[in-house]
Every structure is written in structure tokens, then in C-alpha cells.
Amino acid sequence: MYENKFQWARKIGFGFRPEDIVPENIGQWNKEQLNSDNQDIGLNGEGVWPESYNFSLEERLNRLHTFMTKKEKYESDKIAPDEKNKLVRIARDENRVHLYDVYKYWNNAIYGRNTFHQRLVHFWANHFTVGGSNNFRNYIIGDLIYNTIGENLDGSFTDLLQKVTLHPGMLDYLDNVFSSGENSNFTKTMREEGKTAGLNDNLSRELLELHTVSTAKEYSEKDIKNVAKILAGWGLIVSNYTREFNQEKSNGNIKKNIRFEDFIKKPYLKDRSEPGKKNVLGKSFSSGSGSIYKLIKMLAEDDHTAQHLSRKLAIHFIGENVSKQEINEIYQTWKASNGDLAEVHRITLEVSQKTNVKKFLWPTTWMFQCVRLSGAKFISDKNRNNGFGEIQNNGLPKYEPLGILDEIGHNFWSSRQPDGYSEKKQDWVSTEHFDRRIRIASRIYGANPSMSGEEIAEIYGFSDRTKMAISKAKTGKDKFIVALCSPELMEV
Numbered sequence: 001m002y003e004n005k006f007q008w009a010r011k012i013g014f015g016f017r018p019e020d021i022v023p024e025n026i027g028q029w030n031k032e033q034l035n036s037d038n039q040d041i042g043l044n045g046e047g048v049w050p051e052s053y054n055f056s057l058e059e060r061l062n063r064l065h066t067f068m069t070k071k072e073k074y075e076s077d078k079i080a081p082d083e084k085n086k087l088v089r090i091a092r093d094e095n096r097v098h099l100y101d102v103y104k105y106w107n108n109a110i111y112g113r114n115t116f117h118q119r120l121v122h123f124w125a126n127h128f129t130v131g132g133s134n135n136f137r138n139y140i141i142g143d144l145i146y147n148t149i150g151e152n153l154d155g156s157f158t159d160l161l162q163k164v165t166l167h168p169g170m171l172d173y174l175d176n177v178f179s180s181g182e183n184s185n186f187t188k189t190m191r192e193e194g195k196t197a198g199l200n201d202n203l204s205r206e207l208l209e210l211h212t213v214s215t216a217k218e219y220s221e222k223d224i225k226n227v228a229k230i231l232a233g234w235g236l237i238v239s240n241y242t243r244e245f246n247q248e249k250s251n252g253n254i255k256k257n258i259r260f261e262d263f264i265k266k267p268y269l270k271d272r273s274e275p276g277k278k279n280v281l282g283k284s285f286s287s288g289s290g291s292i293y294k295l296i297k298m299l300a301e302d303d304h305t306a307q308h309l310s311r312k313l314a315i316h317f318i319g320e321n322v323s324k325q326e327i328n329e330i331y332q333t334w335k336a337s338n339g340d341l342a343e344v345h346r347i348t349l350e351v352s353q354k355t356n357v358k359k360f361l362w363p364t365t366w367m368f369q370c371v372r373l374s375g376a377k378f379i380s381d382k383n384r385n386n387g388f389g390e391i392q393n394n395g396l397p398k399y400e401p402l403g404i405l406d407e408i409g410h411n412f413w414s415s416r417q418p419d420g421y422s423e424k425k426q427d428w429v430s431t432e433h434f435d436r437r438i439r440i441a442s443r444i445y446g447a448n449p450s451m452s453g454e455e456i457a458e459i460y461g462f463s464d465r466t467k468m469a470i471s472k473a474k475t476g477k478d479k480f481i482v483a484l485c486s487p488e489l490m491e492v
Contacts, residue, residue: 001353002353003026004461005023006022006460008026009029009115011352011359012033013115014110014112014115014119014365015372017045018373018374018375018450033114033115038151038153040112041107041111041113042111044107044111044377055097055100055142057147059097060097060142063095064136066091067092067095067096067135074087074091098132098139098141102142102401102413103401104146106378109368110368110371110372117150117153119317121146121149121153122365122412123312123313123317124160127211127312128211129419130144130167131173131413132415136172137169137172138413140169141412144170145412148160148163148164149164153342155341156300156338157300157305157341158300158301160341161300162296165207165296166267168235171203171234171235172235174202174206174418178200179232180197180198182199183275184233184271184273184274184275186272187272199229199232201224203231204225204228205224207299210418212300212308213302213304214307217304223281226280227280227295230278230291232272232273233268233289234268234292268289270289273288274287275287283298301338305339306339307331309334310330310331311327314327316423318357319357320359320423320425321358322357323355326351329347330348333346333347358492359491359492360425360428360491361491362421363410363437364408366437366490367379367444370440370444373489374449374451376444376449378447379400379444407436407440408436409436437484437490438485441480441481442477444480444484445480445481452476453473453479453481453483454470454471457486460489463488466482466483466486466487466488470486
């Protein structure tokens with residue numbers, strides 16, 4: 001049972017800042033976390049996040065189009081390489097959106113009041129991994145994290161799964177944009193022209209294995225292929241990042257341009273879809289775009305999905321050594337509520353409080369907690385040593401947040417495997433990862449924290465052994481680094 005309020009707030013959230021009003025008891029804090037609104041916190045913790053720093057999916061793609069158009073023009077112009085690079089850089093900076101996304105990600109974690117909600121966003125963004133490796137995904141990952149995941153954590157898992165699966169970022173990341181039914185008009189036409197086309201099962205495979213029922217369901221390769229057939233036609237490839245998308249081919253004739261607005265609302269191409277009925281896990285699905293909704297509902301409501309997701313939530317918020325009984329409490333609530341995420345998250349919080357199981361923290365979770373509890377302002381910019389808690393004169397956030405996420409080895413905007421970042425302690429305990437934390441702790445110290453290493457040790461109930469190690473450090477900076485890299489702050 002967690003009785004230390006400061007440690008409990010770290011277990012399930014990001015902890016308190018020194019200036020925060022600490023609730024009288026844990027129960028009070030729990031109620032505040034469950035009942036508070038999920039509005040993004042304003043810059044440096046004041047007010048609400050500026051609306052001008054939020055971007056719709058349409059605006060994101062418009063900005064990408066503008067940048068790519070200018071880039072192609074500059075690269076074709078006969079101008080000096082230095083001038084060309086300068087113009088491309090200006091065009092990129094004027095139209096970038098994911099820097100704002102990353103900045104909001106940091107700002108919420110460091111200054112936000114509903115840190116349980118933020119931890120939930122991080123969990124689900126990892127469960128539904130979409131790693132960036134191209135301009136297209138970099139521009140729209142933020143929409144997936146904030147507008148699709150973050151705004152749908154109080155509804156049903158079925159609804160969340162549907163929105164995530166059919167999000168352009170997921171359709172692109174798992175290559176469904178390249179998938180077409182073997183018997184579709186598109187595939188037939190392409191093959192007549194001597195080109196390659198056909199099914200891609202990456203999304204179908206991960207939808208079953210990672211996102212829903214898991215391998216415990218014992219589905220077959222035929223099931224995977226039939227899911228791919230149902231998914232065929234979903235996902236439009238942006239051609240050269242313009243507003244004109246890959247057109248359907250039917251009987252050798254190219255249809256008129258697909259409307260940009262239609263892509264946003266429903267990224268589906270009938271001519272790429274697989275005709276005929278498909279059988280998945282013993283159930284039959286007809287042709288047409290409506291089949292995917294029926295399939296997602298079936299997978300979301302499957303008992304194996306409830307078991308798989310209950311276990312993942314328990315491991316993330318409780319720890320690797322969580323008991324079967326604790327997992328079962330979450331599972332029973334999932335089943336009783338039919339995947340009502342508000343109820344599932346509530347019981348996850350309650351079960352977590354009752355246990356003494358320790359959780360080794362993800363690098364970013366640890367980093368954000370250290371910034372908060374020390375009273376630092378974001379983290380020091382190594383080039384300016386003044387933090388990056390301010391927006392630059394041109395209205396853009398500094399680049400430093402992305403660099404730090406890379407430095408700590410835990411960047412949600414980077415290219416990564418579909419199974420997301422590991423929850424296993426052994427994958428984060430190494431000399432390399434410890435060196436990374438030492439460097440980050442040093443930079444947090446450079447951001448003028450209001451708490452010393454000794455003060456942190458006292459408030460968070462460090463062991464005598466750790467307090468002794470802090471006292472032996474020669475400088476205030478060294479004491480601070482020892483405190484932040486202590487077992488008490490890396491594990492909770």
C-alpha cells in the first residue's frame with residue numbers, strides 16, 4: 001500500500017512540483033485525477049494551451065504540402081547550395097508542426113495537473129505505436145496522439161481501436177497504403193501493366209497480435225490474410241505530398257482527382273478492396289467498407305483482448321511482478337463494463353495503490369518526474385543554458401526537446417518497432433542507459449531547480465544508504481545528480 005503521497009503521485013502520474021498544492025490524502029488526489037478535465041496546460045504551466053498551436057489533420061497535411069512544394073522548387077532552381085539549403089530550412093521551419101507537438105508533450109508532462117491522464121496517453125501511444133521516419137508521419141503523429149488517443153480515453157475501447165486503426169498515420173506506418181485485394185480492379189490493372197500489386201498483411205498481423213487478441217487467441221495465417229483482405233482499400237498514398245492523391249484505376253481509365261476532404265473523412269478506395277466474403281475467427285464478413293467496423297468491434301470485445309490489455313495496463317502502472325489477482329481485478333472490470341476505458345483506468349489506479357510492487361520507470365517518465373519534483377523549468381539547453389521553456393521570436397519552439405528525447409533513448413517521434421518500447425527493467429538497465437540518465441540529470445541541474453539533492457532525499461524518503469551517497473558527493477551539482485539517479489527515483 002502506497003502511503004507516501006509524493007511517491008504515489010509518481011507511481012501513477014508524474015508527481016508534484018514544489019509549488020503544487022499537495023492534497024491532504026491519496027484518496028483526494030485520486031478523485032482529482034479521475035474527475036478533472038483533460039485540457040492541455042498552458043505554456044510554462046499558466047492558463048491553457050494556445051489554440052494556435054493545435055493543428056487539425058487537414059492543416060497538418062496542408063503545411064506538409066506547402067513545405068514539399070517549396071522544397072522541390074528550391075532544389076530545382078539554379079542557385080548556390082548554401083542559399084538553397086537556407087531557403088529549404090526556412091520553408092521547413094515555417095510549416096513544421098511536430099515541434100509544437102513535442103513541445104506540448106513536454107509541457108503537459110512537466111506542468112500539467114492531470115498527470116494520470118498524461119501517463120495514460122503515453123501508455124496508449126506506445127500500445128498503438130506509430131513511429132516517425134518520413135515527413136508524412138512526422139506531420140500527423142501528433143494528431144494520432146492528441147486528437148485520436150488523448151481525446152478518446154473516457155469512451156469505449158471499441159471506439160478507440162476503430163479511430164486508431166483507420167487513422168492515416170497507422171495506415172501509413174503499417175503499410176496498408178500499399179495493400180490492395182488480389183482480385184481487386186486496381187491489382188488486375190496494375191498487373192496487366194507489368195507492375196506489382198497485392199495484399200500487405202503488416203497491419204492485419206499487428207491488429208491481431210499486438211493491438212487486440214494477442215497470440216493467445218491462436219488465430220491462423222488464414223485469419224491474418226482475411227483480415228488483410230478486409231483492410232484492403234483503406235489508406236491513400238499521398239503522391240509527392242501534394243493535395244492530389246493516388247487515383248483509382250478501373251478498366252485502364254484514371255478517375256478524377258480524389259478530393260482532399262474525402263481523404264480526411266474516410267481514406268478508402270473501393271477499387272483496391274477485395275470482393276467477396278471473408279472468414280475471420282469463425283465469423284463471416286461481407287465485402288465493402290463496412291466490414292472493417294464489424295471486424296474491429298468483434299476483436300475489441302473478444303475475451304482475449306480484455307485479458308491482453310488488462311495485463312499490459314497492470315505491468316505499466318504496477319510493475320513487471322504484478323500478481324495474477326491484480327491483473328484479474330482489472331480484467332473483471334473490463335469485462336463487466338465491456339471495455340469502458342474510464343472504468344478500466346479507474347480500477348487500474350485503485351489496484352495500483354493497494355500493491356507494493358515496484359515499477360522501474362521508462363526514461364522519459366523518470367526524466368519528467370525529475371524535472372517536476374526538482375522545480376526545474378523544462379531542462380537546460382546545452383547551447384544557451386537557459387532552458388527551452390519559451391517560444392522563439394518566430395513563434396516556433398526550440399529544437400532542443402527532440403534532441404533530448406533522442407539523447408535519453410526514448411523518443412515517441414522516432415522510427416521504432418510496432419510492439420513499442422519495452423516495459424521490462426532489464427531492457428533499460430545498462431551502463432549506456434545509466435550514462436544517459438546522468439547526462440540528463442546534469443542538464444536538469446542547469447535549468448535552475450529549486451530543490452537540492454538533500455531536500456529531494458528527505459521529501460521522498462530515501463534510504464540511509466542513498467542519503468550517505470549524496471552527502472559524500474563534493475558539489476551541489478554532484479549531490480543533485482546522485483539524488484536523481486538514485487534507486488528511489490528510477491523505481492517507484
